[in-house]
Amino acid sequence: MKGSRHGSTKENGENAALGQASGHTMAVDLLIRELEESLGQDRVRADRIEIGLFSGDASTFDLGQAGLVCMPRTSSEVQTIIEACNRHQRPFVARGGGTGLAGGAIPCGERPVVIALSGMDQILEVDVSARLAWVEPGVINLDLTRHLTPLGYHFAPDPSSQQASTLGGNLANNSGGPHCLSYGVTNAHILAMELVLPDGSVAMIGQDGGDAVGYDLRGIVVGSEGMLGVATKIAVKLTPNPPAISTLLASFPTVRQAASAVTSVIANGYVPAAIELMDRNAVKLIEDFVHAGYPRDAEAVVLLELDGLEAGVTATTKEVSHLMTGAGAISVRCAADDAERMLLWKGRKAAFGAISQAQPDYYLHDTVVPRTRLVEVLDEVYRIAEKYELMVINVFHAGDGNLHPILAYDAREKGRLELVHQAGREIVEASLAAGGVLSGEHGIGVEKQAYMSLMFSSIDLAQQDLVRTVFDPERLSNPGKVLPTGATCAELQYMNHVPDGVWA
Ligand SMILES: Cc1cc2nc3c(=O)[nH]c(=O)nc-3n(C[C@H](O)[C@H](O)[C@H](O)COP(=O)(O)OP(=O)(O)OC[C@H]3O[C@@H](n4cnc5c(N)ncnc54)[C@H](O)[C@@H]3O)c2cc1C
Incomplete structure (x- = not known):
């Protein structure tokens, strides 16, 4: 087998021994051969580099290991892969861009086949x-x-x-x-x-x-x-595309006032296209990074966009600006043209990238709280960050009450990530205590799996599991995620732990 493309499965001496001794590894080789025949060798990968690249996502969790990476180009190729997984009782995980923040695309447990779909891009x-x-x-x-x-x-x-x-x-x-x-x-x-x-x-x-x-x-x-x-x-x-757009940037002397302004806009019956809140730490990092024109002296800014028909947008812009001033805004600026509007949004969209100037790593949380409780939960977030001596940056979809506290840290410092996870747990608990929910948009994945029982009763969870069973009685599709099983992704990995590069 030496010299085979599948360095990870066949070149490793330990594994070659496994191959002779174990019918299981022979079954794995059979699966690889079957898939290569259908997809071609270049779209069935088990090299160490590909396995490494497709074993994680954008989350902080480093728990998984892919068994094999397949790169289908058509629906029928996806079907072929899944049929082969069924014949060989191999789990599989769909993967898009790998940008998930909750570990959803991480291949957990028995080294699943990763179905990498980025080539299906038509x-x-x-x-x-x-x-x-x-x-x-x-x-x-x-x-x-x-x-x-x-x-x-x-x-x-x-x-x-x-x-x-x-x-x-x-x-x-x-x-x-x-x-x-x-x-x-x-x-x-x-x-x-x-x-x-x-x-x-x-x-x-x-x-x-x-x-x-x-x-x-x-x-x-x-x-x-x-x-x-x-x-x-x-x-x-x-x-x-809306015929008219108006983008406002309001600066506030406190985060509390910025959050109250958001509540006030919605409470007065307006539903803007977007309302984003960024705190002082975020403003500083964004300004240093992309010079979006945010006021550096603000404790918080609110980026608010209105869209619709020209006349309505003009009138609403005035009314909403008035409400923000009433809630304590120091200034409210309306983007003069498309270029300024794009720059204001560039700042918001570059916020996560900007964090690298402060710390090499970050953990981005994603809970939702009722808008009326935003102020108190934000206070709690700052208190928790201070308790753990962590830098926190708040950039979030304030109009939805969707908090995104970002804890910035350096993973090379021993014990730091554990503190970040501990602080994260307290943020989740504070959000739930305020009547919030576990996730607004990033999903549960492996990140919030252990928290599901804080929100759902065992009966709720059993009902959700029944739905899953109807679709997937064999538990082959993305196992070890979302629903607590008693064996979390980490536990599954531990139980199935195999030497690096060996598909057991
Ligand atoms: C800098 C940054 C900013 C982000 N901002 C936001 C944001 O504003 N809002 C937001 O909601 N999220 C945000 N995210 C999280 C992430 O980008 C989203 O969850 C996104 O939808 C994941 O898409 P993906 O293609 O990368 O999926 P992946 O990470 O590859 O997979 C995510 C999940 O989808 C499943 N999956 C993928 N493709 C398929 C398919 N074809 N069929 C079935 N299941 C599939 C995977 O198994 C996995 O469970 C952000 C992430 C980063 C890194």
Whole structure:
């Protein structure tokens, strides 16, 4: 076997011995051979480098190890992979851009087959008259909007990762973004999908022309984090580009006043397209990084966007500015043109990148609290960060009450990550105590799995597990995620631990 492309499985002496002794490893080789015959050798990878690259995502969790990486180009190739996994009883994990922050795409447990979908990146059909497009799951979010813009449309969910995250990942995580405040999160923009079910059969879920009758299976699959099958074609809604946009930047002397301003705008009946809040730490880092024109002396800024028909936007801009001033804003500035508007948004979207100037690593949390409790939960976040002597940066979708406290740290400092996780747990508990929920948009993955029982009773969890069982009785699709099993992803990895590069 020496010299084989599968360095990890065959060149390693220990593994070669396993291969002679174990029928199991021979079965693995058989799976690889079958898949190579269907997909070609270059799209079935078990080299050490690929295994490493596809074993993590953008989260802080380093728990998984892929067994094999497959790169399908068509729905029927995805089906072939899943059928082979079924024959060999191998779990599999769908992967889009790998930008997930909750560890959803991490291959956990028995070294699953990673189905890397980024090569399925075609926009298949755009039907402007029906206001829908059919796309493959590997299409990048921003690429879709760029494609639609000249036609007068866009894809409304705009996660800050939109330059790298895929429609398949957005669907599976029911992702949000700044403009989801008035337009709704991904669930409101997915009409239908082709889904390869965990047993390899193919189902069309939802309907691209009007509401489907019967149970809303589409609604169950959106947000199911790859545990109910793999989406191979997706029908999305097209949102018309608004004729008028007004973007305001208000600066505040305290975070509390900025948060109260957000509450006041919504309480007065306005639903802006977006309301983002950034605290002093965020403003400083963003300004140093991209010079977005945010006031450095502010303790917090609110970036608020209104869109719609010209006359309505003009009137609402005045009313909302007035409300912000009433809530204590030191200044309220309206972007004079598109260039200034884009610069203000560039600052917000570059916030996570800007953190690298302060610390090499960060942990971004994602809980939702009722807007009326924003002020008290933010106070608690600052208190927790101070207790653990951690730098906290708050940049979040304030209009939705979707908190994103970012704990910046240096993972090379011994014990630091543990402190970050401990502080994170307290932030989650404070959010739940205020009537909030575990996640606004990043999903549960492995990150919040252990917290599920803080929010759901054992009966709730058992019901959710029953739904999962209907789709995936063998538990092959993205195992070890979301629902607490008694054996978390970390435990599964421990139980199945094998030497690096060996597919056991
Ligand atoms: C800098 C940064 C900013 C971010 N900002 C936001 C934000 O504003 N809003 C937000 O919601 N999220 C945000 N995220 C998180 C992340 O980008 C989103 O969750 C995104 O939707 C993940 O897409 P992905 O293609 O990278 O999916 P992956 O990380 O590859 O996978 C995510 C999950 O989707 C599943 N999956 C992927 N493709 C499929 C498919 N075709 N069928 C079935 N399951 C599939 C995977 O198994 C996994 O469970 C951010 C992340 C980063 C790094």
